[in-house]
Amino acid sequence: MTDSWIKVADEGAVADGGLLAVYPCGLGLLLVKAGGTVYAVANRCAHMACPLEAGACDGFVITCPCHDWRFDVRTGAFVEAPEISIPTYPVRVAGGEVFVEL
């Protein structure tokens, strides 16, 4: 792996349907495990920058705790208007560890 892949968590730290806030290089990211796959998105709602970590995940959709804006963790798209999105980051899981490419 190149240097841009950074270990952010042990795989076991993210339960299926669960959320985990991580801060590689000081960047606020949210790991979401859905359908057995780990996704990484910005931990910041596109609406008013609320942290998404206190939200809820249902399937591939995370709901912001502040005003219920919903995002697909696979693409970052705002469900109601995909023109708006949150950043997503590539994820690799290897050797029981989760890496994110920044």
Next chain:
Amino acid sequence: MAHEARSAALRELFAPLVGALGYKFTPDQELADFLLEQEAVLEETKGAPYCPCQVRTHRREHDMTIVCPCIPYHRAHFDAMRRCWCGLFVHRDVTDPGDLPQIAASELGIEG
């Protein structure tokens, strides 16, 4: 304006969002300032910058659809009017917002 700083912050937060949706702030500066101030007050007193021209029901699934910018939840209606209900936002090609009337969703055959 007592809530000037928060009004300015809301403007900064909302501009890129509505831009992505094909809208912009109304060129009627006085109207925009008034509406943003109302939203800042509503945020402080009611917990969110609700639309100043729509009423809350205290049912979360409804009330969250009238938090500004509420365009995504009322897209067909607002696209047909080329403005949002309160008039804070207009379609990006609108130059004279005074020409755009409020039209009830039901009159446009749209579910409000």
Next chain:
Amino acid sequence: MNDPVFVYALSTCPWCRKAKQYFEENDVVFEAVDVDLLADDESDRLADEAFTLSGSRAYPVVKIGAEVIVGYAPERYAQLLGIAT
């Protein structure tokens, strides 16, 4: 004496103010209430009443006789009240 006119308004809404202003300027006898300034129970009651009439949570809701108009629509008001435009 015109048909009874009632304006369901929100104190935060400039279009509600414009509607009230329209009736004042045209010497129309009307009643108005800022739904958001009422005590909680009364506010909910009036908001539900407006919703039952209009099917909408958008304001202003203006009742002229048996007609209900959602939004600031001076031409509609004039038409219903027989005011020359």
